[in-house]
Amino acid sequence: xxxxxxxxxxxxxxxxxxxxxxxxxxxxxxxxxxxxxxxxxxxxxxxxxxxxxxxxxxxxxxxxxxxxxxxxxxxxxxxxxxxxxxxxxxxxxxxxxxxxxxxxxxxxxxxxxxxxxxxxxxxxxxxxxxxxxxxxxxxxxxxxxxxxxxxxxxxxxxxxxxxxxxxxxxxxxxxxxxxxxxxxxxxxxxxxxxxxxxxxxxxxxxxxxxxxxxxxxxxxxxxxxxxxxxxxxxxxxxxxxxxxxxxxxxxxxxxxxxxxxxxxxxxxxxxxxxxxxxxxxxxxxxxxx
Amino acid sequence: xxxxxxxxxxxxxxxxxxxxxxxxxxxxxxxxxxxxxxxxxxxxxxxxxxxxxxxxxxxxxxxxxxxxxxxxxxxxxxxxxxxxxxxxxxxxxxxxxxxxxxxxxxxxxxxxxxxxxxxxxxxxxxxxxxxxxxxxxxxxxxxxxxxxxxxxxxxxxxxxxxxxxxxxxxxxxxxxxxxxxxxxxxxxxxxxxxxxxxxxxxxxxxxxxxxxxxxxxxxxxxxxxxxxxxxxxxxxxxxxxxxxxxxxxxxxxxxxxxxxxxxxxxxxxxxxxxxxxxxxx
Amino acid sequence: xxxxxxxxxxxxxxxxxxxxxxxxxxxxxxxxxxxxxxxxxxxxxxxxxxxxxxxxxxxxxxxxxxxxxxxxxxxxxxxxxxxxxxxxxxxxxxxxxxxxxxxxxxxxxxxxxxxxxxxxxxxxxxxxxxxxxxxxxxxxxxxxxxxxxxxxxxxxxxxxxxxxxxxxxxxxxxxxxxxxxxxxxxxxxxxxxxxxxxxxxxxxxxxxxxxxxxxxxxxxxxxxxxxxxxxxxxxxxxxxxxxxxxxxxxxxxxxxxxxxxxxxxxxxxxxxxxxxxxxxxxxxxxxxxxxxxxxxxxxxxxxxxxxxxxxxxxxxxxxxxxxxxxxxxxxxxxxxxxxxxxxxxxxxxxxxxxxxxxxx
Numbered sequence: 020x021x022x023x024x025x026x027x028x029x030x031x032x033x034x035x036x037x038x039x040x041x042x043x044x045x046x047x048x049x050x051x052x053x054x055x056x057x058x059x060x061x062x063x064x065x066x067x068x069x070x071x072x073x074x075x076x077x078x079x080x081x082x083x084x085x086x087x088x089x090x091x092x093x094x095x096x097x098x099x100x101x102x103x104x105x106x107x108x109x110x111x112x113x114x115x116x117x118x119x120x121x122x123x124x125x126x127x128x129x130x131x132x133x134x135x136x137x138x139x140x141x142x143x144x145x146x147x148x149x150x151x152x153x154x155x156x157x158x159x160x161x162x163x164x165x166x167x168x169x170x171x172x173x174x175x176x177x178x179x180x181x182x183x184x185x186x187x188x189x190x191x192x193x194x195x196x197x198x199x200x201x202x203x204x205x206x207x208x209x210x211x212x213x214x215x216x217x218x219x220x221x222x223x224x225x226x227x228x229x230x231x232x233x234x235x236x237x238x239x240x241x242x243x244x245x246x247x248x249x250x251x252x253x254x255x256x257x258x259x260x261x262x263x264x265x266x267x268x269x270x271x272x273x274x275x276x277x278x279x280x281x282x283x284x285x286x287x288x289x290x291x292x293x294x295x296x297x298x299x300x301x302x303x304x305x306x307x308x
Numbered sequence: 309x310x311x312x313x314x315x316x317x318x319x320x321x322x323x324x325x326x327x328x329x330x331x332x333x334x335x336x337x338x339x340x341x342x343x344x345x346x347x348x349x350x351x352x353x354x355x356x357x358x359x360x361x362x363x364x365x366x367x368x369x370x371x372x373x374x375x376x377x378x379x380x381x382x383x384x385x386x387x388x389x390x391x392x393x394x395x396x397x398x399x400x401x402x403x404x405x406x407x408x409x410x411x412x413x414x415x416x417x418x419x420x421x422x423x424x425x426x427x428x429x430x431x432x433x434x435x436x437x438x439x440x441x442x443x444x445x446x447x448x449x450x451x452x453x454x455x456x457x458x459x460x461x462x463x464x465x466x467x468x469x470x471x472x473x474x475x476x477x478x479x480x481x482x483x484x485x486x487x488x489x490x491x492x493x494x495x496x497x498x499x500x501x502x503x504x505x506x507x508x509x510x511x512x513x514x515x516x517x518x519x520x521x522x523x524x525x526x527x528x529x530x531x532x533x534x535x536x537x538x539x540x541x542x543x544x545x546x547x548x549x550x551x552x553x554x555x556x557x558x559x560x561x562x563x564x565x566x567x568x569x570x571x572x573x574x575x576x577x578x579x580x581x582x583x584x585x586x587x588x589x
Numbered sequence: 590x591x592x593x594x595x596x597x598x599x600x601x602x603x604x605x606x607x608x609x610x611x612x613x614x615x616x617x618x619x620x621x622x623x624x625x626x627x628x629x630x631x632x633x634x635x636x637x638x639x640x641x642x643x644x645x646x647x648x649x650x651x652x653x654x655x656x657x658x659x660x661x662x663x664x665x666x667x668x669x670x671x672x673x674x675x676x677x678x679x680x681x682x683x684x685x686x687x688x689x690x691x692x693x694x695x696x697x698x699x700x701x702x703x704x705x706x707x708x709x710x711x712x713x714x715x716x717x718x719x720x721x722x723x724x725x726x727x728x729x730x731x732x733x734x735x736x737x738x739x740x741x742x743x744x745x746x747x748x749x750x751x752x753x754x755x756x757x758x759x760x761x762x763x764x765x766x767x768x769x770x771x772x773x774x775x776x777x778x779x780x781x782x783x784x785x786x787x788x789x790x791x792x793x794x795x796x797x798x799x800x801x802x803x804x805x806x807x808x809x810x811x812x813x814x815x816x817x818x819x820x821x822x823x824x825x826x827x828x829x830x831x832x833x834x835x836x837x838x839x840x841x842x843x844x845x846x847x848x849x850x851x852x853x854x855x856x857x858x859x860x861x862x863x864x865x866x867x868x869x870x871x872x873x874x875x876x877x878x879x880x881x882x883x884x885x886x887x888x889x890x891x892x893x894x895x896x897x898x899x900x901x902x903x904x905x906x907x908x909x910x911x912x913x914x915x916x917x918x919x920x921x922x923x924x925x926x927x928x929x930x931x932x933x934x935x936x937x938x939x940x941x942x943x944x945x946x947x948x949x
Contacts, residue, residue: 023492024413031404031467032419038434038460039426045437102335105328110321112329118572119332122339125571127521129539130560133546134338137345137553143356145341179338240430244523248546262432269436270528282433293428297421483641484674487745488688488735489662502678 043286049279056273067280076256083170084239084260090174091181091238092231098178099185099230100223106186107193124183128244135176136249139163169250169258176245177238185230192226193219225299232296240289261285339564346561350552369558378533379559382541386520386563389451389537393458394515397466400459401511405470406496410482426464431524434461439528449531457529458519465518466511473507474500513574517567538563591652591742591775592617593638598647600633600799607633609799611647615792618773620766624786625796625822631779632747634796638777639745640664651742667736668745672752673728675720675735681707682716685734706737709768726757733765737772744769746778750785762788783823787811795819813932817939820868820932826896826907829874831867832936835860840867840931844902848881851926860933860942868932871896871909880925881906888916899924 050067053060071077106117123131138144139162147159162172196219204214242260246252252259252267261281269278345353349365373379407413408420438457439448447453477500485495501508523539530536536544542563545556593615600608608630615621623631636642638649640661649656656664667688675684683690685706686699694702707713710730720728729749736744746765750758766789769776780786786793787807795802795810795818803815807823814820820828831850833842839849843864850867876897883901890896890913897908897916908924916922933942 021413024407024411027403027407027411027492027496028419031400031463034400034460034463035422035426038438038457038463039429042434042437042441043429045440046433049436102328102331105324105331108321108324110325110328116328116332119336121571122336122568125517125568126339126564127539127542127567129521129523129542130342130564131338133542133556133560134342136546137557138338138341143354143358145337145358148357179335182335236428240428240432243432248543262430265432265436266524269439275436278436282430282436285430286433289428289430290425293425296428297424300424478672478674480670480672480674481676483639484668484670484735485676485687486641487639487661487666487668488739489691490687494691499676503676 046279046282046286049275050283052276054274054276056275060276063276067276071277071280071284079256080259080261080264083258084242084262086170087174087177087242087260088235088239090171091177092234094174094178095181095185095234096227096230099182099189102182102186103189103193104219107190120186121183123179126180128180129248131176131180132245132248135172135245136163139172139249163250164254166254166257169254173246173249173258176249177242181234181237184233188226188230189223192223195226196222228299229296232292232299235292236289236296239292240285261288342557342561342564345554345557347558348554350554353552353554353557365554369554373555373558373562377555377559378536378541379562381534382536382538383562383566385451385536386538387566389454389458389526390516390519393455393462393519394512396455396459397462397515398508398512401463401467401470402501402508403496405467405474406492406500408467408471409474409500410479423464423467427468429464431461435525435528438525442529448529449535451530451535451537453529454519454522454526454537457525458522459515461522461525462515462518466515469511469514470504470507473504473510476507477503509574513570517570520567592650593743593775593777594648594650595634595638596648596650598634598637598649599645600630600637600642601645607799608637608644611801613794613801613804615775615777617775619791620769620776620778620789621792621794622786622790623777623779623794623796624781624783625802627781628798629796630799631781631794631796635668635745635747635777635779638743639666639668664743665741666743666745667739667741668747669729669732669736669749671748673720673732673749675728675731677720680717680719681712681723681731681734684720684731685738688735688739702738702740703734706734709737710734725753726761729753729761733768737768742775744774744776744778746776748780749778750780751782758785765789784825787823793823795822813941814868815941817866817868817934820934820941824870826871826909828868828870828932829906830934831869831904831906832864833867834862834864835933836862840865842881842901842904848879848923850880850931851928864936865942866934866936868934869926870930871907872911873927873930874906874908874924875927876908876910876914876922877925878923880923882921882923885916885918885920885922888918897922 051062051064053063054067074080102120106113106120126134138146141147141159141161141164144162146162150158150160161168163169200218200222201214204218209217240262243262243266246258246260246263247266250258252263262285265278265281265285268274268281344360344362346369347362347364347366348359349363349368352359352363352365408416408423442448442453442457447456481499481503482495485499490498521539522537523543526537526540527543530540533541542560545551545559593613595611595613595615598608598611599606611634613621623634625631633642637644638651640656640659640663644657647657651664651666661668676687679687682700682703685703689699689702703716704713707716710733712727712730712734715723715727715731720731723731729752732749749765750761753761762785765778778785778789787810790807792804793807793810794804797818803810803819805813810819810823814823814828817830821830831840831842833840835841836849839851841849850869881901883899883904883906885897885899887898888895889898893911893913895910895912895914895916897910899906899908899922906924934940935942
C-alpha cells in the first residue's frame with residue numbers, strides 16, 4: 020500500500036508544498052530583509068515589523084480591518100438567520116426565491132463591483148434616486164467618497180456577496196433541529212418567541228460558531244477586490260484594509276518587505292481564526308463519532 | 309411542513325411570504341439592475357431619474373460588445389483558465405482525496421490538518437512570492453501562470469470536498485472490487501468516482517468558479533490586453549468614463565451569466581454538499 | 590477445486606491481537622463454516638484469506654501456493670459480502686461481469702459466462718436492472734452470481750444471509766448448499782448463526798476471542814462439545830449447565846442432596862466427589878416422577894413441540910419436549926436426563942471431561 024500512498028497522495032502534497040508552504044516561507048524571509056526590489060537585500064531582523072507597527076496609520080489600518088470583518092460577521096449572521104427562517108417554510112414560488120438568494124454568490128466579484136459602482140453613483144445611481152423619493156429630494160448620500168460611508172458601503176457589498184453562504188448554513192442548521200423539540204416545547208406551553216429563544220437559537224449554536232469563524236477567515240484574508248476597485252482604500256485611507264495595503268505596497272510602491280510584513284500579519288491573525296476553526300471541527304467530529 | 313405548524317401561525321403565513329418576496333427582490337436588485345441597464349440604450353442608461361424598465365437597446369448593445377470589443381477573447385481566456393485549472397486540480401485532488409478517505413497511514417491527521425489550514429490561507433501571502441517566482445520562470449503574462457496558481461489555490465478545498473463525498477461510499481464496495489481484481493487505480497476511477505459523482509461535480513464547479521472569479525493574481529500577472537481574463541477585462545472599465553454604462557453592464561452580464569447558470573444548474577448538489585461539508589466538517 | 594490451509598496465523602492491530610495462532614486445514618471441495626459470537630475474529634480470518642487484511646504471522650496456502658502478501662486478485666478467490674456490496678451504478682450483468690472485464694476477457698465470453706451464471710441463479714430476467722430495483726433476495730443472488738462468474742478456486746461468504754428475512758434466509762441456505770454441492774468448489778462461510786452452521790457445513794470451526802475452540806462436523810460438535818463455550822453455542826435451545834458433584838448413584842446438585850440426575854453406567858472413581866459442571870441439552874430431558882424438582886415459569890407451545898422454562902431455586906432449566914404436553918406456569922415437575930445423553934465439564938478449565946465410556 021505504501022507505493023500507492025506515494026502515488027496517490029504524493030503529487031497533491033508536493034503541489035501544496037510548492038504553492039503554500041514554500042511561498043509562506045518566502046514571504047516570511049522577505050519580511051526580515053531590507054525593503055528593496057534590488058537582488059540580495061540585507062538582513063534587517065524585525066525592523067520592518069517595528070516600522071509597520073509604529074506607522075502613524077497603523078491603528079487606523081487595524082481598526083478598518085476589524086470593523087470590516089466584524090460588520091460582515093454580524094450582518095451575515097443576522098440577515099442570514101432572518102432569511103433562513105423565512106425560507107424554512109412551504110410557500111408558493113420557493114424554488115424561484117431560493118434561486119434569487121443564491122445569485123449573489125455566483126456573481127463574480129468584479130462584476131458586482133461594477134454594478135454597485137453604478138448603483139452608488141452620486142448623480143444617476145438608483146440608490147440616491149430612491150432616497151430622493153423617500154425624502155422629497157432632500158437627501159443624497161456620498162456612498163464611496165466620504166469617510167465612514169466608504170467602509171460601510173464596502174461592507175455592504177461584501178455582506179451581499181456572502182449572504183448566500185450564511186443563508187445556506189443557517190438553513191442546514193435549522194433543518195438539523197429535530198421537529199420533536201418544537202413539539203415538546205409546544206406541549207410545555209412555549210410561545211412562538213419562546214420556542215425561538217429556547218429551541219432554535221441553542222440548536223444553531225454550532226452553526227453559528229462555524230459560520231463566524233469561516234466569515235472571519237474569508238473576510239479578513241480576502242478583503243481585496245471590491246475595495247481595490249471601488250475606493251482603492253480611500254478616501255484618505257479610511258477604507259484601507261491590511262490585505263489591500265499589502266498589495267499596494269508590493270505592486271504600486273514596490274516595497275516588498277513592507278508588503279511581506281503586512282502579509283505575515285494577515286497570516287498570523289488568520290491562523291488564530293483557523294486554529295479555532297479546526298478545533299471546533301475536531302470537537303464536532305468527536306461528538307458525532 | 310405548513311400543516312404541521314401550529315394553527316396560530318396560519319394567519320401570519322401570507323405576511324411571511326410577502327416579506328420573503330420583498331427581501332428576495334431587494335437582494336436581487338443589483339442583478340436586476342445590471343440586467344436592466346444592459347438591455348437599454350446608452351442614453352437611457354444615464355438618464356435621471358432612471359427608467360425602471362429597459363427601453364430595448366438590447367441588440368445594438370450586444371452587437372457592440374460582442375463584435376467591437378475584446379469581450380469574446382476575454383471570455384475565452386477565462387474559460388480556458390478555469391477549465392484547465394479545474395482539470396489539473398481534479399487530477400491531483402481525486403487520488404489524494406481517495407487516499408485520505410481509504411488508506412490508513414501514519415501522519416494522516418497531520419496531512420488533514422495541513423489541508424484544512426491551507427484552505428484558510430490568505431491569498432496575498434502566497435501571491436507576493438509567487439509573482440516573483442513566475443517572473444523568474446518567464447511565465448508572467450502567460451495564461452499558464454494563472455492556470456497553475458488557480459489549480460493550486462483550489463486544491464485544499466476540493467480535496468476536502470472530495471474526501472467528504474468519497475467517505476459516503478461504503479468501503480465494502482471497494483473490497484468487492486478488489487476481490488474482483490480491480491487495482492486501486494481502477495477502484496478510484498471506475499467505482500468510487502462514479503458513485504460520488506454529485507460530490508465530484510460540486511468540487512469541479514467550485515474550482516471552476518473560483519478561477520472564473522479570481523482577480524488578485526490575474527491582475528498582477530497578466531499584462532497584455534490579449535492575455536486578459538474576464539475579471540481583468542471587466543475591471544478595466546472601472547472609473548473609465550468613455551464606455552457607456554449600458555455596454556459596461558452588458559459585458560458584466562455576459563461574464564456573470566456562465567457562473568450563475570452553472571450555479572442554478574447544480575444548486576441542489578452544491579448547496580447541500582457545501583452546507584454539510586461546512587457544518588459537519 | 591483446491592484445499593486451503595491456515596498455519597499458525599496471527600493478526601494484530603497495533604498491540605491488540607485479534608487472531609491467536611490459528612490452524613485450520615480445509616480439504617478440497619469442503620464447505621466449512623466459521624462460527625462464533627461477534628468479535629470472535631471469524632470475519633477477520635475470512636478477510637485475511639481473501640487478502641483484504643495482511644496477516645502478522647503464519648502462512649496461508651490456497652492449494653499448494655503460499656498466498657501471504659498476494660493481492661485478492663492473485664489468489665483467485667471470490668467473495669460474497671454481508672451487504673452484498675453491489676456496484677450501484679452498474680446493471681446486474683455489468684456487476685457480474687466486472688471482474689472478467691478487468692481481466693480483459695473478450696466481451697462475448699463475458700456475456701456467455703454471465704448468462705450461464707444468471708441461468709443457474711434464476712437471474713436471467715433481471716440482467717438489465719440496477720441493484721436499487723432488486724429485492725433483498727435478488728441482490729443476494731447477484732452477489733453470488735458475481736462470485737460464480739469468476740470460476741474461483743475458493744468461495745468466501747461473509748454473513749451473506751444476515752440481511753434477509755427469516756423465510757428467505759432458510760430458502761437461500763438450501764440454495765447455497767445445493768449450488769456448492771453441484772460445483773464442488775471449496776467454500777468458507779462465516780456466520781454468527783449456529784443454525785446456519787449446523788445445516789450447511791461439512792466442517793464447522795467454532796471461534797471465540799480470536800482462537801479456534803473446536804473443529805468438527807456438525808454432529809461431532811453437537812455430540813461431543815470440547816468446551817463449555819461450544820456446548821452452549823451449538824444447539825438451540827442452549828444446553829443447560831448445572832453445578833454439582835457425582836456420587837455412585839448419579840449427579841447431585843450442590844444445593845440439593847436428595848435428587849439426582851442420571852449418569853450412564855458407573856462413574857469413574859476419579860470423578861467421585863469432584864465438583865463438576867453437568868451439561869444436558871433441553872431435548873434430552875424428560876418430565877417424570879423422579880429427577881430434579883423444578884417449577885415451570887413459562888410454557889411455549891409451538892404446535893408439535895413444547896418448550897418449558899423452569900427454575901430449580903435460582904437455577905434455570907430449559908426442557909424441550911418433542912410432543913404436545915399440557916402444562917401451566919406454576920406447575921411443579923421433576924426432570925430427568927435421558928439415558929446417556931449428558932456431558933461433564935471441568936469448572937476450572939471449562940473443558941470437557943472425557944470418560945472411558947464411549948457413549949458419553
